[in-house]
Amino acid sequence: MSKAVTIILQIIGLYLIYLLGTAIQHTFNLFIPGSVIGLILLFLLLSLKLVSERWITEGAGFMITHLPFFFIPATVGVMGYAYVFKGKGILLIFIGLLSTGLVMGISGSVAQRLAGRREKAHE
Amino acid sequence: MNDVLIAVMMIVLTIITYKGATLVYQRFRRMYTAPIILSTVAIIIFLLVCHFSYETYMVGGKWIDHLLGPAVVALAYPLYQYRDILKKMVLPVLTGTFVGAVVGISSGLLLSKWTGFSELIIYSIVPKSVTTPVAMSIAESSGGVMSLAAVFVMIAGIGGVLIHPAVMRVARLQGQIGRGVGMGSASHAIGTATAMERDHLEGSVSTIAMVLSAVIVSILAPGLTLLLL
Numbered sequence: 001m002s003k004a005v006t007i008i009l010q011i012i013g014l015y016l017i018y019l020l021g022t023a024i025q026h027t028f029n030l031f032i033p034g035s036v037i038g039l040i041l042l043f044l045l046l047s048l049k050l051v052s053e054r055w056i057t058e059g060a061g062f063m064i065t066h067l068p069f070f071f072i073p074a075t076v077g078v079m080g081y082a083y084v085f086k087g088k089g090i091l092l093i094f095i096g097l098l099s100t101g102l103v104m105g106i107s108g109s110v111a112q113r114l115a116g117r118r119e120k121a122h123e
Numbered sequence: 124m125n126d127v128l129i130a131v132m133m134i135v136l137t138i139i140t141y142k143g144a145t146l147v148y149q150r151f152r153r154m155y156t157a158p159i160i161l162s163t164v165a166i167i168i169f170l171l172v173c174h175f176s177y178e179t180y181m182v183g184g185k186w187i188d189h190l191l192g193p194a195v196v197a198l199a200y201p202l203y204q205y206r207d208i209l210k211k212m213v214l215p216v217l218t219g220t221f222v223g224a225v226v227g228i229s230s231g232l233l234l235s236k237w238t239g240f241s242e243l244i245i246y247s248i249v250p251k252s253v254t255t256p257v258a259m260s261i262a263e264s265s266g267g268v269m270s271l272a273a274v275f276v277m278i279a280g281i282g283g284v285l286i287h288p289a290v291m292r293v294a295r296l297q298g299q300i301g302r303g304v305g306m307g308s309a310s311h312a313i314g315t316a317t318a319m320e321r322d323h324l325e326g327s328v329s330t331i332a333m334v335l336s337a338v339i340v341s342i343l344a345p346g347l348t349l350l351l352l
Contacts, residue, residue, distance in 0.1 A: 107222055108296040
């Protein structure tokens with residue numbers, strides 16, 4: 001089987017797990033999105049050896065290598081909201097950036113400090 | 124033009140732009156040239172110049188958007204590969220993400236409150252550090268605007284990718300655990316995609332932080348909002 005066919009078939013497999021995740025979300029009325037439920041589901045299936053790593057290596061590898069690509073339609077969506085940031089609204093961009101920077105710096109520092117020596121052992 | 128032609132055109136546009144952005148990024152390695160940022164900006168400019176609406180773009184874009192679900196599912200694979208290292212890091216990752224969730228909710232809320240924005244906007248900015256569908260439902264249930272919440276999620280995502288080299292330098296985040304937690308808790312899946320480009324362990328940590336953050340923020344947001352507003 002050619003590599004492209006393998007990748008496509010495996011992505012279809014990932015898609016089915018995503019659909020299953022979405023079905024679970026709707027059945028139990030969960031606030032966690034179907035894709036994230038699918039992620040947890042696939043992790044469990046791999047851990048329980050119900051799904052072999054070999055069945056998803058190429059497809060998952062391909063999607064992860066090109067992950068930013070799949071976000072482009074969503075990020076292009078900001079173009080419709082320029083009006084929010086007119087005038088005083090421009091402040092909201094700075095607030096968003098400042099808050100994001102604080103989250104990143106502080107959460108990362110806490111984790112890094114706690115990980116401390118344990119991590120160094122792996123590097 | 125018929126829809127099939129537009130769809131093919133928009134998909135080809137996205138693929139070519141992404142490919143081009145990847146090449147530029149490999150050449151310059153600056154964060155403002157990250158493929159996600161460069162592609163987004165280039166496509167928006169193209170659409171504006173050619174007078175295409177976002178709806179027209181999405182005739183093709185929705186097919187790529189459909190694949191975002193399975194792409195997020197695929198994150199389970201590196202997570203599984205690094206499970207042994209990650210198991211030992213449960214406490215640092217969980218604590219870091221929890222602190223990040225509290226910082227994210229309260230700083231977004233307080234900063235927009237102090238600058239005098241309406242509650243409608245404040246409620247929409249509160250859940251910005253989690254993945255779009257979760258953020259939208261948090262905003263909705265507290266009285267914010269869903270589409271506005273999605274825009275703030277994009278600011279946290281794209282903005283986080285843009286500022287992360289500076290933030291990590293200032294906060295001295297050197298290891299994959301600290302960097303991964305920072306990316307995942309601040310910039311959800313968009314940050315995770317960027318972390319994954321650099322290092323699969325960092326990306327896996329970011330994946331966990333992103334998932335945990337979605338859960339923690341949805342639980343904390345209502346109470347913290349009530350307390351601080």
